[in-house]
């Protein structure tokens with residue numbers, strides 16, 4: 001039983017979608033996730049939900065106090081502070097996904113991606129998505145994000161872009177269909193699900 005669990009985990013992959021805010025990580029990750037029946041590892045966050053965000057799907061929204069308690073209890077595999085808010089993923093969630101499935105995905109900034117890479121090594125595949133700064137800004141504006149939120153996101157643009165060079169794969173995301181297609185093909189090389197290219 002223990003051996004089987006180990007074999008399953010050894011074969012499993014964690015795909016991390018990273019890159020600057022507004023690059024389209026969430027849109028692409030959801031589309032690719034559906035294609036492969038791949039589950040998302042949902043982060044915990046102390047910021048309040050934005051319009052349209054669903055608790056338990058986009059994030060698990062919790063208070064600062066609850067976050068502190070969870071952190072004290074050592075529940076987080078990685079935990080970062082971004083612009084005064086805390087973000088983290090639980091060890092329990094990662095381990096349970098890896099023990100039940102051959103893959104899972106998560107959307108993280110560069111700090112989180114680096115931490116997971118250090119812990120899981122080759123099991124972690126970092127997919128870096130990017131667009132130019134102006135496009136990232138426009139997309140967030142069109143999405144209805146507050147100017148203050150967009151400004152904070154853009155203040156991290158350069159440092160997030162610099163992370164591209166260490167990621168396993170990088171994709172420019174101007175054409176959503178094309179990017180999804182390219183990333184699906186990339187993941188197929190890891191997962192070998194026998195998806196057929198009908199084009």
Ligand SMILES: Nc1ncnc2c1ncn2[C@@H]1O[C@H](COP(=O)(O)OP(=O)(O)OP(=O)(O)O)[C@@H](O)[C@H]1O
Pocket residue numbers: 020021022023024025026027028139140142143153173174175176177179
């Ligand atoms: N290739 C694309 N062409 C046009 N619009 C896109 C493309 N990819 C994503 N978008 C749109 O850009 C906006 C931001 O995308 P998304 O939320 O997926 O990005 P993100 O990288 O997760 O950023 P954030 O962290 O700010 O949510 C969404 O409105 C999405 O529909």
Ligand SMILES: Nc1nc2c(ncn2[C@@H]2O[C@H](COP(=O)(O)O)[C@@H](O)[C@H]2O)c(=O)[nH]1
Pocket residue numbers: 020021043044047078079080082087088089107108109110111112113
């Ligand atoms: N290191 C981590 N980064 C995370 C996590 N969850 C989300 N994120 C990234 O934070 C920024 C800001 O997100 P926002 O939704 O508040 O705009 C963005 O780049 C996310 O991808 C996490 O658990 N760890």
